Amino acid sequence: MGYTPHTDPDRAAMLAAIGVASVDDLFADIPERVRASGWDLPAPMAEQEVRAELTRLANANRLPEVSFLGYGAYRHLVPSVVAEVVGRAEFSTAYTPYQPEVSQGTLQSIYEFQSLICELTGMEVASASHYDGATATAEAALMACRLTRRHRVAVSAGLNPDYRRVLATYCSGPGVEVVTVPVDLAEGGTGTTDPASAAELLDDGVACLIAAQPSFYGQLEPMAELGEAAHAVGALFVAVVEPTSLALLTAPGEYGADIVTAEGQPLGIPVSFGGPYVGLMAARMSSVRQMPGRLVGATRDVQGRLGYVLTLQAREQHIRREKAASNICTNQALMALAATAYLTAVGPEGLREVAELSTIQARHVAAAIEGAGLGERRFSGPYFAEVAIRVPDAARRHAAMAESGIVAGHVVERDEPALRDTLLLAATELTTDDDVARLVDALEATR
């Protein structure tokens, strides 16, 4: 059979039916100057030629020998069992499980994912799942607007700048105003969101306050106080968390978070430019009908056997069209499965060890740099596994170190011009003492 869906007579019949002379006429509304033209494509290649070309391009990538880059994505050990589970054809080829009678395996895995996220966050219900942490956070803001029927959201400047950009984009369509709550950036200051400054910006027109734990600068925020400030004006409190940190820090459900979002990448997904990652979202059961995304529930069939189904689908766009809670129309099932396999493999103790080792190595980084007189912590107070270090001439030295294969974290002034000469350095359990020694040597060499 042919794989060309329409023949010339088919096209002629369709054009005649809608009264258009040619296919080109369908694009008459698009100005000439923005139309693609003059495709300059190379000649067709044989498979081995394509392989050679792609290998040549791939070899142009420079993989760092040592990296302290975090910025919301973290390099952790991924147990081999994760790839084994995710690579199984039953999972890797399965589409959205609309038909429970043929999708019990996929549905059960999603249900287990939701259960693990609830346990981790201390919340009552988790959806499965979102594209990434940034879009999950933006969805949480819109969810808060629906729940409170308010149209303004307040966001801490301590939230990852990429997340704030995605939030601004998501809010621009429905006309939701975004106000930014400042962070104490003073030299030696806390590097956190001041609850009193937050309270000044909050009123009964604000749907939610969004804050990150740990903050973009790695610092630990006063989440309970920020939550109280939000609740005092009837706003919701959205906590954006780093999932491995929850093995050590208070669960958001315990400090009054109404919605919790996170980037799930640290849970068994390798760092990869552009993803795929997975967004986590958890909330209270009372707000479940305004929660976006897939939701799997457990139930009993007519014979009393345990089974799983997509539930509360009336929130979703395949039922409610433009009135759906969100236009998210897929989930990151395979990445959610990776997170499920990871959490199951490492267990509560393993996750705690990951978080502890990451914090220990971050302190090792700070102490080594300070001990060598090459820089000092930019902020005071507790931090998790990413640390802001003041280093003279940071941008130039960062570039020079990258030339020698060492990525010295992130140059903060690229996002926050007020924070000059500051490197944001991340550590995980994979950061070795030798990595730290090489970083110190590189800082010394570029002084």
Added chain:
Amino acid sequence: MSHPANLRYSKEHEWVRVDGSTATIGITSFAADELGDIVFVELPEVGSSLSQFGSFGVVESVKAVSDLYAPVSGEVTEVNGALAEQPELLNSDAYGEGWIVRVALTDTAELDALMDADAYAELTA
């Protein structure tokens, strides 16, 4: 199917009962039967304004999700909180315990745009 004579009806299958300046609004037993088992009713807030034939809430059944359309304009003075726990009241007693909202009626002339019980029975026959 017969419908109470003291109510007015909209084409969208809502009913309204007027007592002085207060109007009580619900969905008809015909609508409830068509929807099947109703599992959720999303109510407006007290104090919000309804405009005639505008959407003011959502009713969800096991087979469909539908908007609720206001048969008359007015400010919501009361919502039927019992529906949060017992949405099935719309099925069991559409014209009684299954009422949805009460509003302070804006304009009684709007009632002229609605049907009486006989006309509604004819529409749904």
